[in-house]
Amino acid sequence: MAGRAHKFGDNINTDEIIPGRYLNTTDRAELARHCMEDAAPEFTGKVKPGDVIVGGVNFGCGSSREHAPVAIKAAGCSCVVAESFARIFYRNAINTGLPIFECPQAVKAIDQGDEIEVEVATGTIRDLTTGETFKSLPFPQAMRDIIDAGGLMEYVKRGG
Amino acid sequence: MGRTLAEKIISEHAGQDVAAGQIVVVPVDLAYVQDGTGPLTVSACEKMKLERLANPSRCLLFLDHSAPCSRMELATDHVRLRNFAAKTGAVIYEVGDGVCHQIVAEQYAAPGMIIVGADSHTCTGGALGALATGMGSTDIAVAMGLGKTWLRVPETYRINVAGRLPAGVFAKDLILYLIGSIGADGATYKAIEFAGETIEKMPMHERLVLSNMAVEAGAKCGIIRADEITREHLKHYGREDAFREIAPDPDAAYERAIDVDAAQLAPMVARPHTVDNTCRVDDPDVAGTEINQVFLGSCTNGRLEDIRLFAKLVEGKTRHPRTRVLVTAASRDVYRRCLREGLFEQLNDFGATINTPGCGPCCGVHAGILGDGEVCLATTNRNFKARMGNPRSFVYLASPATCAASALTGCISDPRGGWSGTTD
Numbered sequence: 001m002a003g004r005a006h007k008f009g010d011n012i013n014t015d016e017i018i019p020g021r022y023l024n025t026t027d028r029a030e031l032a033r034h035c036m037e038d039a040a041p042e043f044t045g046k047v048k049p050g051d052v053i054v055g056g057v058n059f060g061c062g063s064s065r066e067h068a069p070v071a072i073k074a075a076g077c078s079c080v081v082a083e084s085f086a087r088i089f090y091r092n093a094i095n096t097g098l099p100i101f102e103c104p105q106a107v108k109a110i111d112q113g114d115e116i117e118v119e120v121a122t123g124t125i126r127d128l129t130t131g132e133t134f135k136s137l138p139f140p141q142a143m144r145d146i147i148d149a150g151g152l153m154e155y156v157k158r159g160g
Numbered sequence: 161m162g163r164t165l166a167e168k169i170i171s172e173h174a175g176q177d178v179a180a181g182q183i184v185v186v187p188v189d190l191a192y193v194q195d196g197t198g199p200l201t202v203s204a205c206e207k208m209k210l211e212r213l214a215n216p217s218r219c220l221l222f223l224d225h226s227a228p229c230s231r232m233e234l235a236t237d238h239v240r241l242r243n244f245a246a247k248t249g250a251v252i253y254e255v256g257d258g259v260c261h262q263i264v265a266e267q268y269a270a271p272g273m274i275i276v277g278a279d280s281h282t283c284t285g286g287a288l289g290a291l292a293t294g295m296g297s298t299d300i301a302v303a304m305g306l307g308k309t310w311l312r313v314p315e316t317y318r319i320n321v322a323g324r325l326p327a328g329v330f331a332k333d334l335i336l337y338l339i340g341s342i343g344a345d346g347a348t349y350k351a352i353e354f355a356g357e358t359i360e361k362m363p364m365h366e367r368l369v370l371s372n373m374a375v376e377a378g379a380k381c382g383i384i385r386a387d388e389i390t391r392e393h394l395k396h397y398g399r400e401d402a403f404r405e406i407a408p409d410p411d412a413a414y415e416r417a418i419d420v421d422a423a424q425l426a427p428m429v430a431r432p433h434t435v436d437n438t439c440r441v442d443d444p445d446v447a448g449t450e451i452n453q454v455f456l457g458s459c460t461n462g463r464l465e466d467i468r469l470f471a472k473l474v475e476g477k478t479r480h481p482r483t484r485v486l487v488t489a490a491s492r493d494v495y496r497r498c499l500r501e502g503l504f505e506q507l508n509d510f511g512a513t514i515n516t517p518g519c520g521p522c523c524g525v526h527a528g529i530l531g532d533g534e535v536c537l538a539t540t541n542r543n544f545k546a547r548m549g550n551p552r553s554f555v556y557l558a559s560p561a562t563c564a565a566s567a568l569t570g571c572i573s574d575p576r577g578g579w580s581g582t583t584d
Binding site: 010011013015016019020021023026037038039057058061062063064065066067084086087088091092095096140142151152153156157 | 183196197199200203204207208209210225277278279280282294295296297298299302305306310312344345348349378380434523524525542544545546547549551
């Protein structure tokens, strides 16, 4: 998968990813329309299928709302690359099938708008604009199993 | 090798000795959702065909984040949660019953339990010696349906607090100081153990503040060993049977130890828009900042002792005309006790608005959303941009005492001048 990088700073919280005032809906299109609305109002107008969110440290901190990874996915983003993730967001992303990659080197090197290609299976991140390649930290096997099943619901349905 | 509180509790549940870093499947003692996260849990249960819950009486649904409802869509979500409770036997807490974490602290949490909730402040239950942690809706659907969850055993930071908190300084100031010191991601993924002589003497309503805000430093949980104060709390709510002693081993391995001298602390304020953006209340950057709204309430500081202290500090006075004051008891029990003690009558005379027990304006859904450019000083736990419903407003966090002093002057004020409260 490949797309443009949308860069965000440190401590992007789930209120910014999807504000509390929209939590009355589980409609994916509606969540997508308001994704990142308070952090970057222009984001939803610019994001294209396959684009990548690049965040700093502690991405997804705050409220436990699972609407956050769902909104990012619904907005068309293929994955999130960050220096680090907040704990609950990390679980929620795995559970809902949003690929996430922890890779401080990539975050520092990637510029806003760079063309990024990510290989989910190997965690390889390529900045096609600069030609640089990065490798993210691997997932532990227990999480790998959930990711490979396509999320926690599929994992449970298969009797995992 | 000795074990931390987190390792001990997870080992007991996993049926094997575990150490930090391991991933294990454990049975859960309690699982809950609220009205914001619950609808996704219901959907997930339906999709996974997990509608026969493993232990329905230990599955709780709380209508607290929008209560009473502000919009028809939210009211319809409430209908969905009520129907799910009726169908599965899960326990529902109605509009007006209060904030999930306060009700769990009053009626459910006990030493040694594993508690999971689809709300990040589920960590509040750690004050009673439980391993309590927030997760997402799908995780809680699995916990309710199968009665178990997977956990990575966390490394532990031990926070040792010694000395006596000065007059006008509270657990809220201590935790804001700590978060400011280690940062909003300073304890990401870690368990925090709060310990030391200050914590040993600290009353339960203050311990709950520390555990409640552990997540604001990124922690998985904030645990305090169970002791006589825990037993007294349980006894007060008719649950003394649920008491058991649980403490970390003396030779437990901690990843990091942080020492804090309580006597050196001052009232603290968290400035917009992150909880770790803290300073002392007398810092010129915040002292005198004009405020339009004070909010006294939430799962952090909406307990009887908080409302009682606020009322005492403003007794016989009226609020500053610039500053409206919203008061929300954290639970129906707190509300009743406030009524019985005449606190609401007094606060009404002060010019405050008394709202329904629940989350109040903390989560920006109802009951006190801010206007463009407005400033709120709140006893809550988060001051993110738009947290109180408007990206063009500003939320500062402080203790109930600092909020009381500031409601009188209309600007952020030091509660220590002419201190007339109590420190216990």
